Amino acid sequence: MLNALRGRQVNSSVMPPDNKRDNLQPFAAPSTVAQEPSVSPLSPASTLPDAGEAVSHSQGLKGKVLDERYLIEKELGRGGIGVVYLARDRKLVDKFVVIKVLLEKSLQNEWAKRKFKQEKEALARVDHPGIVGILDAGDLPDGKPYIVMQYVDGVTLRSVLRPEGIGLERAACFIKQIGAALSAAHEKGILHRDLKPENIMLQLLSGEEEQVKIIDFGVAKVRNSKVAPSTILSESPGTALYMSPEQLHGEKLTPARDLYALGVIAYEMVSGRRPFNPETAFQLSEMQRAGVQIRPKDLRPALPDAAEAIILKALSVEPRARYQNAREFGDALEDALIGDGEASACQIYQESSTQGIPDNRPHKSNKRVPRKLVAALGLALFLIVAGIAGAVIWTSLKAQTDMQSLQSAPRQQSDAEPSLPAANRALSYSLTVQKMRDGEPFQEPFESSGQEIFESGYKFRLNVSSPQAG
Incomplete structure (x- = not known):
């Protein structure tokens, strides 16, 4: 597959300046490209503009109401198969939501329609605080389907990455949350296949806590899909520099594919750059086979050795050599980055028990x-x-010794009772009780049997005495 692509350069004319090399176009044979375009459908949350940022796209459905419920505020952006809008849910007190609508041209594209259906199915299958939630779905009067999703008020992971890397504790928090969310998706039979910093949102909670949200399941693989069962396992859409070797070669994909992408992201978080920087697909394949030449510690000497080993394991060429569980990878890297004896500062949302409706109550689930x-x-x-x-x-033992001493001592013949050890003296005490009521003198004392019933209103005098001397 790669031989036909030797020497072909990256077409960067349509990529933003800071993203030109993220999507190496020549990643599939021409026949595969025709069947499944190498484009990532625009994510609902990844295209949310910063506050005050103008949206230059045509307004489309702006001002219209969908299903007598969703008032379209503005268009946020367009991708390969869909257009994304910011809207208000009039049934939920004008709550912000994001609506993704299939483009007109995509109605004639079977692959695009299938992927749109699978995105809806993927989001409906998994209910996790680290994955953007689906709220509703429907069709426009002209037949175009739409998906209503949770609005994520935040920024992408890409926007917080720095050339020198980000703080290790912060990176640990992000990786742990991403790993937990990916595991939840994998357990439901969903492979993301396009995991990258642009598809990871950071939502600011109370204080300085950040909640990770994985977005853009537009090219996800859904196992045993009910809406698109004919999907071919070897289809390989995605973003080039985050593709695993097996995805690059069009081989069958497993959850290890997403683990590889997470390894690339982890490398980028701690070092400030990606492990490979090729110009063509063939170069990337050769670099992957040769292994990581610039180790994370070469770029960040303070990185713990254990953390570097964990990241490099995730970047193994062979899928079986990587971590097989994303949560396991996230937990291991968190331990290595934060260090034994330290507590994680991560906070994440509590999982919702209601399908599709995120629970917005933060709780400290990662405090260790x-x-x-x-x-x-x-x-x-x-x-x-x-x-x-x-x-x-x-x-x-002391009491036993005292008793033995008492038994072995010669008995004194005197009228006075001998002074006994404390252990024996306690056994010879007696208790008498006197009662008094309403100011009358105390009654004659009587010896307590321990079974008396003391009536209400009485006062009592307890007399403790012992016949022993001392």
Whole structure:
């Protein structure tokens, strides 16, 4: 497949200046390109403009109401098969939502219609706080389908990446959340296939906590799809520099494909650059086969050795050599980046029990008790228990010794009762009780049997005495 692409250069004329090399166009044989264009359908959230940013696209449905419910505010952008609008849900107190509508030209494209249906199916299958939620779907009067999705008020991961890399704790937080969200999708039989910083939104919660949201499932692979069962497993759309070697070669894809992309993103977070910087698809393939030549620590010496090893494992050429679970990868990298004994500052949304409606209540689910503190507390508890046990044993032995001393001592023949050890003296005490009520003198004392019922209104005097001396 790659031989036909040798030497072909990246067509960067349609890419933004900071994104020119993200999408190396020659990634499939010409026949495959004709069947499944190498374009990423525009994500609903990834194209949200910053505050005050003007949208230059034609207004399209602006001002119209869909399904007597969604008032279209403005067009946010267009992709290969769809157009995205910002709208207000009039049934939910003008709550902002994002609506993606299939383009007119895409109605005649079977591949585009199939992918649009699969995006809807993918979002409906998975309900996770780290994945943008689907709220509704329908058809316009002219037959064009639309999807209503959660509006993510935030920025893309791409916008926060820096040439020197981002903070290690922040990177750990992001990777952990992305890994958990990817695992949730994989468990539902969904491969994203186009994971990249542009398709990861960061939503600011209370304080400085950030919630990750994976977006743009427009080219996702849905296993056992109910709406598009004829999808070919070897189809390989996506963004070039985040493609795994097996995706680049058109081989069958597994969740390890998304793990590779997450490894590229992790490398980029900590080092400020991607592991490979090719000009053509063939160059990228050769670089991948040769392995990572510039290690993350070469660019960021302070990176822990364990973190570098975890990232490089995710970038293994062979899928079986990578992590097989995205959550496992995220947790391992978080531990390595933050360090043993430190607590993660991540906060994530609590998972919603209602399909398609995100629960907007943050909770500290990623707070970890440091392992060193756990060990210290365990040792302290052990010492306390051991101390108590020792005291009990010592007291028991002391009492036993006193009793033995008492039995072996010669009995004194005197009228006075001998002074006995404390352990025996306690057994010879007696208790008498006197009662008094309404100011009357105390009654005659009587010996307590321990079974008395003390009536309401009485006052009592307890007399404790012992016949022993001392």
